Amino acid sequence: MNMELSRRQFLGAAGAGVAATALGALGFGDIEAAHAEAIRTFKLVNTTETRNTCPYCSVACGVIMYSKGDRTKGEQAEIIHIEGDTDHPTNRGTLCPKGAALLDFVKSDTRLKYPMIRKPGSDKFERVNWDDALDRIVRLMKDDRDANFVEKNKDGVTVNRWITTGFLAASATTNETAWETYKVVRSAGMLVFDNQARV
Ligand code: SF4
DSSP, rough: OOOOOHHHHHHHHHHHTOOHHHHIIIHHHHHHHHHHHHHHOOTTTTOOEEEEOHHHHHHHHHEEEESSSGGGOOOOOOEEEEEEEOOOOOTTTTHHHHHHHHHHHOOOOOOOOOEEEEEOSSOOOOEEOHHHHHHHHHHHHHHHHHOOOEEEOOSSSSEEBOOSEEEOOSSSOOOHHHHHHHHHHHTBOOOOEEEEOOO
């Protein structure tokens, strides 16, 4: 550090009215440069913001996912950051520890991304497409309901129950989706009905 600064030199530097120049004259130029080098570019620059809902619990906090890669140009989009949505009426930008760790959940190697089936007798799951998965689910539900639907109880009272199949609903849905899910499940006579939020 140069401490051999004369009064004239100091006043000259101060007279320039620029703090950075004064620091440089005092021998702090390297610090300025190091400081400038240490300033990182804002990591969310040029990212795409996508609003979503935290999938973990029934609070259903709003999140913003920031991704890089322009899919309209054929690039692979990749989420690089997730944070609470400050405009969301439920959480106003806050997230609990589970929600704050959502990026790990999204990038987890064990994350289920498509329907899988373990066929009878098999010891492994195989990937199937959504059409086949939904067709199979609907077929099995229909067959089971036809075989086990209880229209009247032993006293002859109409009960319209279907208790041999259960339904697990997602908690990260809108009120409208939840309402429709409830109506479909209950109107089919299904009593075994729970929500992912309790798992
Ligand atoms: S951030 Fe936490 S409280 Fe909010 S929905 Fe996710 S798990 Fe629930």
